[in-house]
Amino acid sequence: MALPPSTANWHWKNKNVTQWGRNWFTKELENLSVKGDKEGEELTITSIYEFEGDVELGQRKSKLITIYDCKVNLEWSGKASDGSEVTGHLDIPEVSHETTLDKSSDHQYFWSITSGASAAAEALVAMAKTRAPPLLEEIFSRFPAALIETHGKDLTVSADPSRSGTPAPASAASTTSAATVASATPSVVPAVKKEAKKVSVNSATVTVDASFMAAADDLFSLLTDEKRIPAWTRAPAQSAAKPDTDYSLFGGGVKGKYISLDAPTKIVQTWALQSPTWPSGHTGTLTTTLAQSSDSTKITLSLAGVPLGMEDEIKKNLEGYYIHGFKSIGLGSVL
Known part of the structure; x- marks a missing residue:
């Protein structure tokens, strides 16, 4: 078996x-x-x-x-x-x-x-x-x-060929290992694309934030530029960075659609984790704000629509995928 x-x-x-x-x-x-x-x-x-x-x-x-x-x-x-x-x-x-x-x-x-x-x-x-x-x-x-x-x-066994694996958080450089976990399994194109049915779930909002010694426009570019996203996600990405266009992060582990982009201060996008734990057909709304001060920029990620019971998991994911992803490429954080 x-x-x-x-x-x-x-x-x-x-x-x-x-x-x-x-x-x-x-x-x-x-x-x-x-x-x-x-x-x-x-x-x-x-x-x-x-x-x-x-x-x-x-x-x-x-x-x-x-x-x-x-x-x-x-x-x-x-x-x-x-x-x-x-x-x-x-x-x-x-x-x-x-x-x-x-x-x-x-x-x-x-x-x-x-x-x-x-x-x-x-x-x-x-x-x-x-x-x-x-x-x-x-x-x-x-x-x-x-x-x-x-x-x-060739290495990953998938239960559903139309679903990408759950992305793994990017991590900072390790002194004890010669290899660092990459962020996601590559997506596999299904033979027939099926429209996911929208579902209604009880949900909450999860928010994480951090400040980095970087300009807001640089962080905005890292979040939306298809060529720069892989630097911190360590996986392929798709992003046209225009309202009403689809995007894909972590090799297809996270997908959604841009709702609005106000460079360099705010991004609103639908957000869905492509994993068995996230309800099929359910999407949240991720609002990213960038507030620049004289020497740093505070980034706040607020994800509305997180299914109840998954708040801790998603918070750790946001901190791992995004916050630690930025740290892994050398962006200094401000305590």
Whole structure:
């Protein structure tokens, strides 16, 4: 007899996908180019000449864990401002969960020239040292979500193929573990989409708040910008950030629709947890307010429509998903 999903997902599972990881980085990094201010000055990544380390995806207690630590060494070629052809290497000793998501240390980049050295060649490398890292780190930031999206379905047992798993709270960097729990199992598109029936439940309102040393417009962007949301949720997101549009957070673990957005002070949206404990067809209303002072911004999350009996669980979830999610990306909190 097969184990029920709640039991099957509790046990540890692991999948090594190192070759897939190398292929992913090859696809994303090859042909990446940066241009200088001088005419004709350009440097392009041509290939990965060395890739060492391991890429794995684990699952424990229904939560997916990205585990990877790789050395990525690249070859590049370029044209200097004097028209000369230049080649070289870019060695990145560590691309890992800790450097990318936990921000426990900065990425390190070691540039070298393999063709003849010259003042123009050195100027080309100096330009690349400034302009390439932001592009590389944007690519690195997308890797954990791609890993979960591609291989998460192979590790997670679902009771209902049309329902995503419950997201796991993002957490701050841990000194005792080489891997941090990712936020959600990837969503699976059902063969036939069924409209959820609205239900009536007795409910309450749950409110949490915290202050961060950040501007209100930056926090507003983190909450609504599809490209920035994965930084603190550690999972794929969908968000057009317009009234009457759908959104999806934590890899589909939370879904709803924007009602109104008043940048950078207020967001009102429907909110539903895609898990067996949340009543099917029931939605709450999450109102997020951002009050900026001279040195910090207070964020208040007020969720109306929480089913009675779930208040403590949802409060912990809001604190874990949102408040600790912001802390995990280095936003300083104010006591």
